[in-house]
Amino acid sequence: MDLYTTGDRLEVIAEEDTETEQEPEPADENLCNADECGTAGQYGMWDKAGIDVELPTNEPYVLVAEKNGGPRGSGGEMVLMDLPDKKETSPPVSTFQRFSVETNESLCFEPYIPSDEEEPGQLRQESGNAVYSDEVFEVEPGTGRPGGKSIGDPAGGGAVEDLAGAGEPEAADVFCTECKTTIQRPLGPHKNHCLVQITKASMEIKNDLCAKVHKLEEQIAQMENFAGHLEEIFITVEENFGRQEQNLEQHYNDVIQTLTQRYDERASGLEDEKKVKLETLYTQLVDCGKTLDVSKELIEAAQEVYRNEDKLAFLQAVIPTIDRIEDFTKEEVDLSLAANMEFENSVVDLSDVKQMMESINIVPAPSAPVINPQVPNSAGSTSVRVCWSLFSDDTVEYYELHYRPVLEDTTAEEPPAEESKVKVKETYRTVTDLLPNAQYEFWVTATNTTGISPPSEKAVYMTVPSPPVIKPRECASCPSAALIRWESGNTNPVDSYTVELSETGEETSDTVTVAESIVAVPTCECLVQLQPGRQYCISVRAVNIGGPSERSHPVNVHTTGTFFHLLEDTAHPCLSISEDGFTMFYGDEDIPISDMIFSDNTFAQCVAVLGELIPVRGTHYWEVEVEDRTEFRIGVAYQDTQRNGYLGGNNTSWCMRHVVTPSRHKYEFLHNGWTPDIRITINPRRIGVCLDYDAGKLSFFNASLSQHLYTFECHFLHYVHPCFALDHPGTLTVHNGIEAPDYARYT
């Protein structure tokens, strides 16, 4: 295929630079937008004529690289690179290289890998990684390189010509695995090295590269995961440090406040004491002065009396004065200091401050632990494994895990469910004795000598459901499928069910390896496609957020033939059905009508019952065993066939009827009340019924003779069900799971 002869060409020249190069910055990588890619992809490779005409020498031009599968690809991309890089990484010139010089004179190139060599997935990974792309190259020896050549000629630039020159036909054709280089003949020093064809080498290296890329991708995924985790930790560490800082500040503030308070108390105490003492001393001083005054006055009075010449007057006057002096001197003068000169050196109690100071330095109470969300498959139906983590700086003596059931239906008035807690040393705990398929709220606190942490966030964990219970009586199968029905096994709804099946040999072994799973089954039934003639073991799991339940008890399915059960709720009250569900009796004794219980679904006229056939088109075969004189109707009917009519008497049922007349046995093949006139010489005791939806046929056989009796031709619009009726007391047995005989094809 010639990819290069397209009539369209991409016209990209300097003047129209914006058309393909909207961001003229000299970017190392420049992924053009999707539209441009589309254009580039559509236009494909450079057209020689176009380049010759349009490209002036030394004018910038743009590289268009095809990355996603040739000209038809829509994901082409443009990569611009600096010239020096290009020179180093450029492969020996490829046929499909295209080049471009941008206005800033950087030359860009992108190797082109032929589309048939490309794997889309791989290439998508390459997108946006120019360096990597460069390493993937393909050299096709001996082919022309119209792209490079045509660009090189008009460009005339040295670098470009170098590249063009390297692309001559004697391009390297072998690869030396020892020197990791391509070689042109002659081999020279590589003579004795291990040489590989270039295509092969490139393939191998490509594969190698893919593997590495894959590995890198895995690493990227891991790193992304890890980065996410780190981010979380970053935030929590930041928060915790913030809390620590706050804590510290609080502590020191407390201490300082206490000290300030103490200072204030002491200072005011001293002041008071000073005041009291000074007052005392002053009072004493005043008193001293007063005493002094009194003494002086008395001395003056005495001297005055003493100078009195008049003896009598003297004597008269002296006595009171002497009395006063005597009185005065009687009072002892207190010369001791009224105030204590010593400081009352009261002991300052700083023990509380000391304790506060000390408490700053001991282990802080832990921060709130971080509770992890539920990990898949970590829960059982009555237990969950809860994990949390602490921060590396915290010292924790033990954790307390609290939990309580989440009751979705509770109204606000009701008190929240009772809370349980358990002490744990580890950072995980498997909590048991829970209810299946139930949500529990968990939170955790950490405790050490200093104190207890705030509680963690609350996390909701869910126990997995109880295993479902398969209802074997409501299962059906045919050679190509099985219809499995089950009961949830849980009182509250589960998210979905998973049906698991495995093929078993003749001997059913206990170790069943699951061959196939059908996940996300929303309802309690599932139609499973199977292979004919095999034996399967099918089980069901219920699934919720917590994970899958245990397997249900399995049901075994043989895909040899069609297997169905009777819909007992359709049975006429006179019809009783055996324990195993396959034999029906119409007893002799008359039941009064009043004792009969009819529902909308029971046959009211015809003593009949429907079977539930699997809703799968194709061919179904079953057999019915009757006694010689049993008067029966057997055939098929639509699910909604009239319950108050007789089978075959309407257009919703088709059946074979046996009537015993005094002269003979009469067989009718009834539909819509009409039967063909058919005589059968041997009364069938075992009747084969073959329903072929695709051919639109319902055939009846005398199974013991392989004798074909009659075939209804009718294109059944809906699924039909087997129907059975007894017109007179008797017995009829359904035989199921029988492979349709070969002769059933000849009808």
Next chain:
Amino acid sequence: MALTQVSSNKCCGGFQKVFEHNSSELKCRMKFGIYLPPKAESSKCPVLYWLSGLTCTEQNFITKAGSQQAASEHGLIIVAPDTSPRGCNIEGEDESWDFGTGAGFYVNATNEPWKTNYRMYAYVTEELPRLINAHFPADPEKMSISGHSMGGHGALICALKNPGKYKAVSAFAPICNPMQCAWGQKAFSGYLGSEKTAWEAYDATVLAGSYSGPQLDILIDQGRDDQFLSAGQLLPDNLIAACTEKKIPVVFRLQQGYDHSYFFIYSFINDHIKHHSKYLNA
């Protein structure tokens, strides 16, 4: 035993041919029609022998019954011989339509002047199968037989008289009890003489009563508006009674509105070919 091809026409992917040969049993030139399905080009195929009714030649069945499509699908060779020797210059052979030419009744005549040529039973059960097996890609182990009216009688007696030889048998409006009907009595007395015990060897109802051999599965279609049914020529009830008595499986379908013609045959030939195919291709 040389065969001369009279005609050959491509049909339903195979070929509808007519051949002529000198019959050693019948001492005259005989024609038969043979349909070769596409499958016969690469492998041996089972053979269904079709015996036609009164007045017919090898042409009636191959031109009117429309059997080729189903035969092509099921890979069956269908051989349709003529109904009697022809041109034997026996006095009275062309006098009536229900005796002589075109009315061989598939018996070996014992009465003069018929006993030399009128050996249709030996012809259809021995000579013709030998010839077919020798010249065509036929599986000698797998043959079955069917027919209409007198040919239905022929098919039934061939199957009942040769237990195991024919894997299946069916009939359209067969003469079930020729000893009891006008056609049979006329033919049997002419070919076999007046001794009735000799007739019993060619009466399906009588033969059914003494049948012993592998399980048969007989399919019979009968038009309800068949004038020969009401005329008492066919007497299917006698056969059904005998088969019921003898526990020979028969499905007898009385088809409402149909007469004795090839239109009737055409309507149900597919069911019969399926019936034969079920046993021939088993």
